[in-house]
Amino acid sequence: MKKILVPFDFTLPSDNALDFATQLAERHASSEIVLFHVIEHPSESRLKTMGATNIDPLENIFMTKLIQQTELKLRAVITNVMSKVTVSFKIVIGNPYVSLATEVASQDVNLVIMGTSSLDDLENLFLSSNAEKVVRNAQCPVITIKNKIHIEKIKNIVFASNFEEVNPRLVERVSFVQDLMQAKLRIVKINTPASFTNTRHDIKQMSAFVESNIISNYTIDIHNFNNEEDGIVDFADFIEADMIMLGTHQRKGMSHFFNRSVAEDVANNSKCPVITVQLDE
Secondary structure (H helix, E strand, O other): OOEEEEEOOOOHHHHHHHHHHHHHHHHOOOOEEEEEEEEOOOOHHHHHHOOOOOOOOOOOHHHHHHHHHHHHHHHHHHHOOOOOOEEEEEEEEOOHHHHHHHHHHHOOOOEEEEEOOOOOOHHHHHHHHHHHHHHHHOOOOEEEEOOOOOHHHOOEEEEEOOOOOOOHHHHHHHHHHHHHHOOEEEEEEEEOHHHOOOHHHHHHHHHHHHHHOOOOOEEEEEEEOOOHHHHHHHHHHHOOOOEEEEEEOOOOOOOOOEOHHHHHHHHHHOOOOEEEEEOOO
16 A cells, blocks of 8 residues: 555545555555645636636636645645654646546556545535546555544454455455454344345355455354445444445446445445455456
């Protein structure tokens, strides 16, 4: 986990994401945090409204001042955490999601930590919508965080799957996160009316998963609910979990992984942080 990317827009959710990234980097000493800030590219009509005659935002005095002010603010932010971890920042101009997706794909990012908000928080609705897109498409693991989290208080991590065939890469990520957080793994199968299986079958399947992957410090549960996404959130609430971890897959017919829409819904509705690991090759 060498590079942790934190999309940062000076809101409270992004502050919470940076705080958690700092705690992670302190535990994983080789990690570097990069604060990623996007200045939206103004339209030609907007530039004219601002009194600009040069349409190129890089050469426009308004954009230049904005970039300079943003750089000063980011330097002030990283000054507060530089004594603890290695941290830098990057400013780009463009569409927030496209810029972030390009950065993740091209700069060997190992983990994205994003602040997000509840669905009724209109002030940060734009932040949440971009978090959904990143969860859906990022090739690296993504952690979405709503509130300030103290890493030492993470004691129970929910890991939900159908356990038909668990990707070895996901098992490796799960074990790494469990060790990093020093937490108990709460392994759960969500049984729904549409894909119901009996308890004996499920326990045998999950026990085989535990034995074949040499997992320790865990519990096994079956949780009945109407659908997978709400079932995962409900189980996490029921046991007062501190984090949820999911493997996601885009391809149809891959029933042993949750599809992207399930991961997005869980990230939106969960009170605790959610880690999604995208498993498309």
